Amino acid sequence: MLRTVWATSSSSRRLYLIDERCDFVEPVKLYLDHLALEKSPHTLENYCRHLARFFVFLEREQVDWLRVRPDELVHFIQWLRDRTRRSESYLSERTVNTIVAAVSSLYRYHIQRGTQLENPVLYEQISDRFSKFKRFLVHLGHGRTTRRSFKLKEPERRIKTVKDSDFAQFFSSTCGR
Numbered sequence: 001m002l003r004t005v006w007a008t009s010s011s012s013r014r015l016y017l018i019d020e021r022c023d024f025v026e027p028v029k030l031y032l033d034h035l036a037l038e039k040s041p042h043t044l045e046n047y048c049r050h051l052a053r054f055f056v057f058l059e060r061e062q063v064d065w066l067r068v069r070p071d072e073l074v075h076f077i078q079w080l081r082d083r084t085r086r087s088e089s090y091l092s093e094r095t096v097n098t099i100v101a102a103v104s105s106l107y108r109y110h111i112q113r114g115t116q117l118e119n120p121v122l123y124e125q126i127s128d129r130f131s132k133f134k135r136f137l138v139h140l141g142h143g144r145t146t147r148r149s150f151k152l153k154e155p156e157r158r159i160k161t162v163k164d165s166d167f168a169q170f171f172s173s174t175c176g177r
Helices: 026-035 041-061 070-081 092-112 164-175
Strands: 001-007 013-018 123-127 143-149
Touching: 001 041, 013 026, 013 041, 026 041, 026 092, 041 070, 041 092, 070 092
Parallel strands: none
Antiparallel strands: 001 013, 123 143
16 A cells, blocks of 8 residues: 655655555655655645556556556556546546656656666657747757657636726725825
């Protein structure tokens, strides 16, 4: 049974993931310690909670984190979106995408450290050479952009507008002074 716990040092308080023997889940601890150099405590807490969901899923499916394949990642996304299984509130598309981004970042970190594994989060190279929209410094990318393959489509956010009557009331209250 995995769970998150707070660890306090002389200068800070941080959330970590531990196993049933109260040992740190080593890949997550190394990654969070690395992130602590550049991220805020709130961001570290979110990353830990996102990775906890992933490792709970791996424990449930009895899959080693070093052997995760894209198929299991798809199954993980389905598991996150399953409304019947969830004791917590429903996860939006944006939240699921954020969790997958945290998982991908964990794998990229360990690959950069020299761990022999493959990132289960697939990326695809897309050509933007013929696109009318040009990214800043597009010339440095040799006309290619990398995009994550596993990404849920997020609904467009509607812009909230102020009613004319509310604006008129606001405006009249500020002009009188």
